[in-house]
Amino acid sequence: MRRMMFCSSQRLKIEVGCCWITMVFIPLLASLVQPTHFILILLPFLILLIFSDFHRRRGANSNLPPGPTPLPIIGNLHNLRGLPHLAFHRLSEKYGPIISLKLGQVPSIVVSSADMALEITKTQDSVFCSRSQLTALRRFSYGGLDIAFSPFDDHWKQTRRICNVEVLSVAKVQSFGPIRREEVNALVNSITKACSRKEGVNMSERMLTFTMNNLFRQAFGKRIIVDGEHESRPQVYDILKEMLRIMTEFGAGDLFPSMGWVDVLTGWRRKLAQSFQKMDSMFEGEIRERILLNSRGSVQEHCFVDFLLQPQATEEGSQSLTMSEIKAVLMNMFTAGGDTTSTTVEWGLTRLMKNPLAMKKAQEEVRRVVGGKGVLEESDLQHLHYLKMVINETLRLHPPVPFPPPRESMKDTKVGDYNIPAKMRVYVSLWSVGRDPKYWGVDAEDFRPERFENSVINFKGAHREFIPFGSGRRICPGISLAVAGVELVFANLLHAFDWALPDGMVNDDVDLEAKPGMIVSKKVPLVLVPSLPSPPITKG
Known part of the structure; x- marks a missing residue:
């Protein structure tokens, strides 16, 4: 010894x-x-x-999963060229559904098949349900007080339970229906103004406007982007974009544990601290403003912060969340619910523009269900079966977060025939799982909504081959809230407008290239030309 x-x-x-x-x-x-x-x-x-x-x-353990030979010092960092989820997918095609890598000096496991994902997220969820504490995530989660990025412990379980009951329950999601309806109407009205001029509309920007106003009203009870054809980008959006960007970065200490001091010399720690301070000040100001409004009795519509400020029932009795705990939960809401909705709708529209028959089928269904009412309500969504298939297929091919932050094994275990030591970082590639040919066939790369027809497969984490929101204890708790927004805005865009590409473009010109980030959106924004649909011809 x-x-x-x-x-x-x-x-x-x-x-x-x-x-x-x-x-x-x-x-x-x-x-x-x-x-x-x-x-x-x-x-x-x-x-x-x-x-x-x-x-x-x-x-080292000689029974780790296979993988490319690491180089001295940098390990397999040289193998990760391009977007991370694409790089890992290429490696999995060569070395198998579970591979071993060294990211710098940190041993890591990457899982890229539906069967292996099931083993990690369901069968051995109790072993792999903790999170590896990366420097940026630890800072933005206030030292581990949130739901998405914190280690598995009693505090995590209690915070998640409070959010599931007080903020993200079905009843709470339904209570925000009027807000979603008003923000969708504002989006439709802004696009209608562009129809008369027959000009292209940057759908990335318009969806951002909708998402930010919808999210801010649900979180803080107010809009942040003023009405108008050319909304100015608020400072808070730049703060959130910077936060999301830095959260995807690895510090030197994350890859070389003995070299965290390098992050100080390079200024990365200072940049991290400045970004965190901006986010913290924004949340602090909004929460204080909400406390003041509540004290004056001048609240017009309730929001998430109102519910989080109330004392919560726990096993030890009534307990109030601290200011840091509330801000950590809000951080999760803005990272998981910000760009994800707009990105999903943008990818969905992109895929429909490349597949005119699917676009026609989706629009005919929406307009048939709405009929002569003229206005699409949330109650109509349950009848839009093909639209739901379109959304499922979009989430399969374009999960909003294709490569979630790494899990961490809590003890030594075996996955398949391989030994996985304790404290091992484990990455589950949701992007690869959704393309697993064993479950999706030889056309797994193709956009075909009909593959979900008469299928019981859903995105709630029970089906190994379709987990765009994750699975197990680490599944996204805000699924219902996210999907409610995606379905309503998507259906209204298809109902209210016909869509065309700018002059000179054809379907094949619509690219599918993505840009890097925690939430992977289109690299080139989607620009479409909307027009008001012709009224149906009635027989006299």
Whole structure:
């Protein structure tokens, strides 16, 4: 045992020393000596580094899943070119549905098939239900007080229960129906103004306007983007976009645990702190304003903050959430419910524009259900079976968060024939699961809503092959709220307008390229030309 501890300690010292030399000594040396002398000096170090890495791998668990051979120091970071979910998908096609990687110096597992996802999120959910504490996520979650990014513990379970009962229950979702209806009407009215001019409409921006107003009214009871044809982007949107961007970043300490100090030298920690401070100040101001309105009795419509400010029933009795706990929950609402709705609708419209027959079928259904009423209500949504299939197919191919933050194994276990040690980071690729040919066939890459016809498969986490919102204890708790918004706005856009591409464009010109981020949206915004549909011809 002493020998094992000594060897482990020695390897750790070598690894830390190599990291120091790589980050500090080598760049300094390269600037001071001639290239030929530099190579001669560097050669012994490289030999030592390769030997150390080989020795470390020999002593590691030999029954980990397969994967590409890691390089010294950087591990498999060189294998992750392009968008992460696409890079992991390519690796899974080569090495299998469960692969082992080293992201820097951190051993990680990537799961990319429906069967393996079931093992992680359902069968062994009790083992893999915790979260790996990445630096940015830990900061934005107020040290682990939220639902989405915090480790599995008693506080997490209690906070999730409170939110499920007081904020995200079916009754609460239904109570926000009037807000959704008003914001959808505002969106439709703004697009109607563009119809007379026959100009293109940036659907990414219009959906952003709808989403932000809808979310802010539900969270804080007020709109943040004024009515008008050319809404100005509010500062709060820039704050949230910056927050989402930084939350997807890895600090040096996340990839090289002994080198967190590098984040201070590069200024990344300062950037993280500044972004967090902006978010915190925004939430603090909105909550204080809401407390003041409640104290004056001048609240006109209730919102999430009102419910979170109320004392909550717990096993120990009545308990109030702290200000930090409320802000952590609000952070989850804005990360999970912000761009996800607008992104899903944008991808759905994109797919319909590339598939005119599916567009025609969806519009005919919506207009038939609405009939002579002229206005589509939420009660009509239950009859829009083909639209629901379109949304399902959109979520299958374009899950809003294709690569959720990593889970963490809570103890040693086995997945399939492989050993998974405790504290291992485990990534589940929802993007790959939705394209698993074992369940979706050889045309898994094709957009075909009819594959959901007469199917019991849904997105609520019970079906291994379709988990766009996750599954198990870590499933998104706001599914009902998100889907309610997507269905209502999507149905109204199809009912109220006919859609065409700008002059000179054909269906094949509509691209499907995505941009990086926690929420993966279109790289090139979708611009469409709306027109009011012709009234149906009635027989005299």
